[in-house]
Amino acid sequence: MSSVTDNAMDCASTTPQTGAQPIIEIENLCTQFGDVIVHENLNLTINQGEIVSLVGGSGSGKTVLLRQMLGLNHPTRGTVRVFGEDINRITPQQLQQLRNRWGMLFQHGALFSSFTVFDNVAQPMRELRVLPKQLIRDAALLKLQMAGIGPEHALKMPSDLSGGMIKRVALARALALEPELLFLDEPTAGLDPNASESFVDLIRTLRDEMQLTVVMVTHDLDTLFALSSRVAVLADKRIIAYCEPGKVVEFKHPFIETFFRGERGQRAIEALPDHPDGDT
Numbered sequence: 156m157s158s159v160t161d162n163a164m165d166c167a168s169t170t171p172q173t174g175a176q177p178i179i180e181i182e183n184l185c186t187q188f189g190d191v192i193v194h195e196n197l198n199l200t201i202n203q204g205e206i207v208s209l210v211g212g213s214g215s216g217k218t219v220l221l222r223q224m225l226g227l228n229h230p231t232r233g234t235v236r237v238f239g240e241d242i243n244r245i246t247p248q249q250l251q252q253l254r255n256r257w258g259m260l261f262q263h264g265a266l267f268s269s270f271t272v273f274d275n276v277a278q279p280m281r282e283l284r285v286l287p288k289q290l291i292r293d294a295a296l297l298k299l300q301m302a303g304i305g306p307e308h309a310l311k312m313p314s315d316l317s318g319g320m321i322k323r324v325a326l327a328r329a330l331a332l333e334p335e336l337l338f339l340d341e342p343t344a345g346l347d348p349n350a351s352e353s354f355v356d357l358i359r360t361l362r363d364e365m366q367l368t369v370v371m372v373t374h375d376l377d378t379l380f381a382l383s384s385r386v387a388v389l390a391d392k393r394i395i396a397y398c399e400p401g402k403v404v405e406f407k408h409p410f411i412e413t414f415f416r417g418e419r420g421q422r423a424i425e426a427l428p429d430h431p432d433g434d435t
């Protein structure tokens with residue numbers, strides 16, 4: 156079956172996917188709130204090791220789709236399989252086990268404001284109730300270090316941190332249980348260009364080191380072009396295009412033209428390695 160709906164502008168076949176293992180499979184998803192239809196027969200498959208960016212206009216249903224992948228929202232019809240499990244047909248205990256296999260970075264970090272940096276990262280490990288204290292301590296400091304936060308910051312409170320540091324601590328927390336899958340909601344929103352660039356480098360390094368699969372919602376074109384193996388465009392209630400960033404911009408659709416063809420989009424496209432004016 157195609158990874159996007161029939162008649163969609165599908166260039167997924169141009170991306171080599173031989174032997175790729177699906178991590179998320181969404182089939183014929185329909186979502187309706189009262190009279191409002193948000194998704195209609197939406198299909199999307201995300202394979203192991205990919206970094207997929209989900210883009211779409213305001214109100215197009217990106218957040219709802221992300222929450223459905225996390226098992227926080229239920230579709231009206233259709234299936235959402237994560238790691239091969241239909242997450243709307245499993246028990247709460249099975250869903251909790253799946254949740255331990257993924258990490259989520261919320262847009263504003265969503266740290267517990269009354270917890271120190273260290274306690275924020277240790278919390279998911281403590282909740283498992285099986286890990287010894289010393290192991291949690293070492294693992295939390297290691298995750299902070301992986302996210303670029305030194306031990307000297309471990310006892311600070313979130314209110315003492317810059318926006319970039321909050322994102323890094325939230326990332327360390329998302330990595331606490333060594334996830335195979337990472338969800339990022341607007342990971343670079345609110346960061347200055349330098350902090351944004353180093354955060355992008357960090358995500359790329361972690362993906363390579365931990366063989367992570369990454370799903371992110373982003374409006375930031377620099378982040379999108381720098382990280383995505385594929386871009387899924389949500390418009391007209393479904394995924395209208397799903398392919399490499401350099402190819403997705405070629406589709407003729409009002410949303411794609413507005414989103415990618417602005418000044419920043421042009422700059423990001425020209426910086427692509429295979430663009431005639433881009434880096435070699």
Ligand SMILES: Nc1ncnc2c1ncn2[C@@H]1O[C@H](COP(=O)(O)OP(=O)(O)OP(=O)(O)O)[C@@H](O)[C@H]1O
Nearest residue numbers: 188189191193211212213214215216217218219220
């Ligand atoms: N719990 C809910 N009850 C009713 N309608 C909802 C609910 N959650 C979302 N919606 C509606 O679903 C639609 C999609 O919302 P969603 O938040 O997923 O959009 P989005 O693409 O993330 O937008 P943005 O980029 O502005 O955040 C909107 O019309 C929203 O009002």
